[in-house]
Amino acid sequence: xxxxxxxxxxxxxxxxxxxxxxxxxxxxxxxxxxxxxxxxxxxxxxxxxxxxxxxxxxxxxxxxxxxxxxxxxxxxxxxxxxxxxxxxxxxxxxxxxxxxxxxxxxxxxxxxxxxxxxxxxxxxxxxxxxxxxxxxxxxxxxxxxxxxxxxxxxxxxxxxxxxxxxxxxxxxxxxxxxxxxxxxxxxxxxxxxxxxxxxxxxxxxxxxxxxxxxxxxxxxxxxxxxxxxxxxxxxxxxxxxxxxxxxxxxxxxxxxxxxxxx
Amino acid sequence: xxxxxxxxxxxxxxxxxxxxxxxxxxxxxxxxxxxxxxxxxxxxxxxxxxxxxxxxxxxxxxxxxxxxxxxxxxxxxxxxxxxxxxxxxxxxxxxxxxxxxxxxxxxxxxxxxxxxxxxxxxxxxxxxxxxxxxxxxxxxxxxxxxxxxxxxxxxxxxxxxxx
Numbered sequence: 001x002x003x004x005x006x007x008x009x010x011x012x013x014x015x016x017x018x019x020x021x022x023x024x025x026x027x028x029x030x031x032x033x034x035x036x037x038x039x040x041x042x043x044x045x046x047x048x049x050x051x052x053x054x055x056x057x058x059x060x061x062x063x064x065x066x067x068x069x070x071x072x073x074x075x076x077x078x079x080x081x082x083x084x085x086x087x088x089x090x091x092x093x094x095x096x097x098x099x100x101x102x103x104x105x106x107x108x109x110x111x112x113x114x115x116x117x118x119x120x121x122x123x124x125x126x127x128x129x130x131x132x133x134x135x136x137x138x139x140x141x142x143x144x145x146x147x148x149x150x151x152x153x154x155x156x157x158x159x160x161x162x163x164x165x166x167x168x169x170x171x172x173x174x175x176x177x178x179x180x181x182x183x184x185x186x187x188x189x190x191x192x193x194x195x196x197x198x199x200x201x202x203x204x205x206x207x208x209x210x211x212x213x214x215x216x217x218x219x220x221x222x223x224x225x226x227x228x229x230x231x232x233x234x235x236x237x238x239x240x241x242x243x244x245x246x247x248x249x250x251x252x253x254x255x256x257x258x259x260x261x262x
Numbered sequence: 263x264x265x266x267x268x269x270x271x272x273x274x275x276x277x278x279x280x281x282x283x284x285x286x287x288x289x290x291x292x293x294x295x296x297x298x299x300x301x302x303x304x305x306x307x308x309x310x311x312x313x314x315x316x317x318x319x320x321x322x323x324x325x326x327x328x329x330x331x332x333x334x335x336x337x338x339x340x341x342x343x344x345x346x347x348x349x350x351x352x353x354x355x356x357x358x359x360x361x362x363x364x365x366x367x368x369x370x371x372x373x374x375x376x377x378x379x380x381x382x383x384x385x386x387x388x389x390x391x392x393x394x395x396x397x398x399x400x401x402x403x404x405x406x407x408x409x410x411x412x413x414x415x416x417x418x419x420x421x422x423x424x425x
Contacts, residue, residue, distance in 0.1 A: 096291075123280070
């Protein structure tokens, strides 16, 4: 939220800035400056670590915290059991990591920390980040698929019941839809997070500008925008959870393809 | 749109730090801590199932014991009743025998007494006859002055008494 010249730039919140004077860090010729994005990934990892660590008391009768952590792992476990079956157990660490990283990053990016002068950043609103996660999931699907079924994995592109006279078309469509998966995974998350943040920022600029131009416009435009913002904040919390769930769910469905073919 | 305008300068840093932190999450949290949490849940589920099974077993054992106890109690009650019935029958027989004995004794004594009464009565009758004959002879001698033979007086008295 850069209020330069009395204007709010809704895109400024996504800009990446190197921090702590690390802009010259290099690795094999690539710039690896520790940016605000990296900082929020670190915060996400730290918060997640503390959350799970707090649930590791391993008590027979769990406390509230342990119950919360156990319900999160149980949720992932059920998701995989429902979509893949007993073979899904071994993917729990990966799906858990994907789901909780996205969920925590989304939620932390929504925190109203501007009130205390901290600029929250949502790593999942960058397709460089979501793209890496999507490529990871896709690569795991490919590796598992070829490791378990070898070249037979290509039968994924010929669904059961395909009429013989469509055999020249269906595999092409299936192949395209298969190859689109990492892009759809990455773009869905990135677009959903960015759109929500832009919307909130635009509405907040309405509130600020209309309030600055007097009571009349503040009442007509500012107040409804503010009420809408409150509602959209609640919606964004929902979206944060849903997008994390969708990413984890689709990854597990793709893993099911790799694990069980059709 | 910074995601695109800053792409060239930041993609390496984004990918690098994401791999670092996501790698930390996956290896330390996902593979290190989550299995322990799930093992705890599993151990609890197992313990609950075991406890339930033990409770079920204890309940069925208690039921079986109760059934066995009931059978035993019924058998013992039957035995006790048989013993009581036997004792009753024996007691009844014994008291009957004693009653019969007592009855016999009483009958014997009643017979004896009746015989005594009969002899006493016949003795008394004879005496009355004697006294009456004497009195009649005496009366006749005093009124008529006739000496009556004792035998005749006796026959007359017998005739008068017996009609």
